[in-house]
Amino acid sequence: MxxxxxxxxxxxxxxxxxxxxxxxxxxxxxxxxxxxxxxxxxxxxxxxxxxxxxxxxxxxxxxxxxxxxxxxxxxxxxxxxxxxxxxxxxxxxxxRMTKIIEFDEGNMMITVEAGVRTIDVYNFCAERGLFFPPDPASWKYATIGGNVGENAGGMRAVKYGVTSNYVMGLEVVLADGSIINTGGKAIKNVTGYNLTQLFTGSEGTLCVITKVLLRLIPMPKARNTLQLMFPSLDNACKTIHKMLISGVVPAAAELMDKISIQAVARHRKLEIDSSIEACVILEIDGETNADLEKQAKQIQAIANEFRVLEVRIAASQQEVDDIWSIRRGLSSAIGAMAPNRFGEDISVPRNAFPETVGLIRKIAEKYNLTIAVYGHAGDGNIHPSVLCDLSKPGEEQRVHDAVNEIFSAALSVGGTLSGEHGIGITKRPHITKALGEAGVNALQMVKQSFDPKGILNPNKIW
Ligand SMILES: Cc1cc2nc3c(=O)[nH]c(=O)nc-3n(C[C@H](O)[C@H](O)[C@H](O)COP(=O)(O)OP(=O)(O)OC[C@H]3O[C@@H](n4cnc5c(N)ncnc54)[C@H](O)[C@@H]3O)c2cc1C
The missing domain is CATH 3.30.43.10 (Uridine Diphospho-n-acetylenolpyruvylglucosamine Reductase, domain 2)
Incomplete structure (x- = not known):
């Protein structure tokens, strides 16, 4: 009250x-x-x-x-x-805080208020030839403040990194109302603690972010999209792994398992060859179309080594949009498969992706649940989606136990609880498992020093 x-x-x-x-x-x-x-x-x-x-x-x-x-x-x-x-x-x-405050072309930076939507930053910069790469699938409605609050990632993280890689400085209001500025336009800056990075991903628990200074990069001049179908998830992962170590780094490398592919097929009323077990969608970019052709050839050669069944190289913008609409619509296609769905967001070392998916399969079998797996394979960020019907007796407990085991699986391969969605409330019960008592205690000490009365977003993270 x-x-x-x-x-x-x-x-x-x-x-x-x-x-x-x-x-x-x-x-x-x-x-x-x-x-x-x-x-x-x-x-x-x-x-x-x-x-x-x-x-x-x-x-x-x-x-x-x-x-x-x-x-x-x-x-x-x-x-x-x-x-x-x-x-x-x-x-x-x-x-309501949606102003673009400054576009500094010379330094390739932009300052925006926290309530500006991600896509508006992207479009504003793109119209001026510059590129703001972080592209969470929610970019049409998420805000930059929320992106910084969660250190949001996106499909292009494999090549371009996540939000924190672009945050140069912040204006924030602390719990007691004082206003401070962190970081700035100087590229090298070791004056004091790096509060900019501390506040990035702090989930509204340390400060209110009011303005964000973002670094931009030149917009790649050419882009294309490829869709590859594989006879096994392992082969799909191996293809991505080999591409990356061979120096062919796609801007995005998204992977979908068979259940995810079936969800899309059902949603779009498509027939899918039953031998297809995994789908990879790649965005490649470069300076010229010749660059893209070279990359596409290299990718095709690597994929052939892993018995790729089908390679589709988009021949028009319409085809590019068509392929990406599959990925962007995936969440709703999967959601339509069952009355309830619990989507998770674990992150594992890149080469542990196939092993982790194998562990998730075993968990699905053990609890007799359908778990669709898709994610940003290029950076090891997996989104397992547990499909269920909570009206069935005992189902809620089984889902709870399965999710718990998914987190343990991620930790067992050297991964972590969240790649981009943060901890919030839903992963609070698992934080000690990930960081240990002393680790959580260290977070609490940081919180205590910025917000001694504990008024900012209480009961989150731990
Ligand atoms: C369909 C869908 C797809 C998604 N895809 C992705 C994806 O690809 N990658 C990804 O990373 N995330 C994704 N998300 C999650 C979500 O969109 C991101 O976490 C996004 O950054 C949240 O932005 P928001 O403005 O909605 O923040 P909110 O949800 O309103 O807030 C998120 C957190 O940030 C804090 N916060 C918000 N604004 C501020 C502020 N100004 N100052 C301090 N703290 C603040 C809040 O307290 C809260 O803890 C997706 C979500 C949906 C629904």
């Missing part, structure tokens, strides 16, 4: 219409795109929608004074419950 007197103070800062407390409207801020079930307990007491850093600073100062929880929120496309206000209090929604 937030006292009316405090609400009045906040309304004086952001305006009456930007501090909402009706249950109906607040309900819309009580869930995200994770599998956390909706619950009245997660409805915030107040939704605050600021438009400036100064407003956020003033709101945080009040929240800190009265010990009110504050949960930063982009557009709630997060997959782990990060923006769910599990302790009530304030949902701080940044979707």
């Amino acid at each position: 937030i006292a009316n007197e405090i609400k009045r103070k906040i309304r004086n800062i952001v305006g009456l219409e930007n501090a909402i407390d009706s249950t109906e409207e607040c309900f819309g801020y009580s869930y995200d795109s994770s599998f956390v079930p909706m619950s009245p307990e997660n409805i915030p007491d107040l939704v605050v929608i600021p438009s400036t850093t100064e407003e956020i600073s003033a709101v945080m100062a009040i929240a800190n004074e009265y010990g009110i929880p504050v949960t930063p929120r982009g557009t709630a496309s997060g997959r782990t419950g990060g923006s769910i206000p599990v302790c009530g209090g304030i949902s701080l929604a940044l979707h």
Whole structure:
């Protein structure tokens, strides 16, 4: 509960219409795109929608004074419950902060407010010949603040890295309302601790990100897409591995197992050859079409060594879009296969991809569950999707146990709990298994020093 007197103070800062407390409207801020079930307990007491850093600073100062929880929120496309206000209090929604503040062509950098959508940054830069590579599949609606909050990855991570590789500096509001700037345009910068990287991936628990300075790179002049079908998942993985060690680095290397392929086929009413066990979609890029042809030939030669069944090289933009729409629509195609689905996001060393998929297959058998596996094979980020029907007796427990074992499998091969979706609420129970008591304790000490009252996104990560 937030006292009316405090609400009045906040309304004086952001305006009456930007501090909402009706249950109906607040309900819309009580869930995200994770599998956390909706619950009245997660409805915030107040939704605050600021438009400036100064407003956020003033709101945080009040929240800190009265010990009110504050949960930063982009557009709630997060997959782990990060923006769910599990302790009530304030949902701080940044979707009005959508200004592109500066495009610095000379330094190849852009400064944007945290509420700008990822695709808008990409398009703005692309129109000016520069490239912002991180491309989470949710880029049409996710915000840059949310991308930094989760250190989002995307399909192009194999060649171009993830969000943190492009964040040069941040403007943030700390729990007590103070505003600080971290990093900057200097490429080499070792002045003090690297707070920019500490805040990147901090899931709204250390600060509110208000502005982001991003590094850009030249836009590749030529791009194409290939689709390869394999008789086994192992052969598909070996092809990607051999490509990478031979120096043929695709911009994206996405892999889908048979269950995923069947989901797409069903969704699109397509016939698929039954001998196909794995599909790989590659994006290649370079300076000229000749570069692309050379890469495509090298890839084809490597794939032939691993008995590729079919190679499709896109001959038009229409075909490129067609192939990528398969991957971009995969999540909904898989979701349509069962009443319930739990999508996970483990990350393993690249060469452990086939072994991990083998372990997931065994887990699926053990618990008599269907688990579709797809992911960013080029960087070892696997998204196992457990398909289930929670209305069946005992199913929920089996899914829970299976997911638990998937995390253990990832850790057993030297991997980790999350490649890009963060920990949020859904992976909290597993964090100690991944980091150990002392590791979690170190995180808690960092949290304590930035947010001694524990008001920023409480009950997340551990
Ligand atoms: C269909 C689908 C596909 C997806 N594909 C990908 C993918 O390919 N790669 C990937 O990495 N993710 C993916 N995601 C997950 C999600 O889109 C990303 O995590 C994204 O970065 C979240 O952005 P958001 O604006 O929605 O943030 P939210 O979900 O609103 O918040 C995410 C976290 O960041 C914090 N946060 C948000 N804004 C701020 C801020 N300004 N300051 C401080 N903390 C903040 C929140 O408190 C929360 O902890 C996908 C999600 C969906 C639904």
